[in-house]
Amino acid sequence: MSRAKGNLAEDKACRFLDEKGFIIVERNFYSRFGEIDIIATKDEVLHFVEVKSGLDYELAIQxxxxxxxxxxxxxxxxxxxxxxxxxxxxxxAIVVTPKKIEFIENITL
Structure with missing residues (x-):
C-alpha cells in the first residue's frame, strides 16, 4: 500500500476514534522496533492503534x-x-475498507 493510501486510512481512523470519544495523542510514533499509527486515550486508558486498510476485511486483517x-x-x-x-x-486495530471501518479492541498474540 502506498503511503498516501495509508495516510487516508489513518485520517479516517482518527475521525472514527474522535467520534467515539477518544482523544488523539500522537500519530506515527517511531521506535527502533517499528511504528504505531495512532496513540489515543479514552477513560484514562492509553490505546495504541494499528490501522490496516484493504479492499475487504480479510485482506486487511491478515x-x-x-x-x-x-x-x-x-x-x-x-x-x-x-x-x-x-x-x-x-x-x-482499526480496519478500513471501502464500505466500513471496524474497531478491534485488545489484539493479542
Missing amino acids: NITPTKISRLIKTAHVYMKKNGYENDFELD
Missing part, C-alpha cells in the same frame, strides 16, 4: 501478524517509558 503485534508491544513500551506513562494501556 497483515496483523504475531511479528507485527510483538513489534507494536515493544514500541508501546518505548513510548510509555519515554513519556513516563504507567497506567493501563491496550493494543487495538
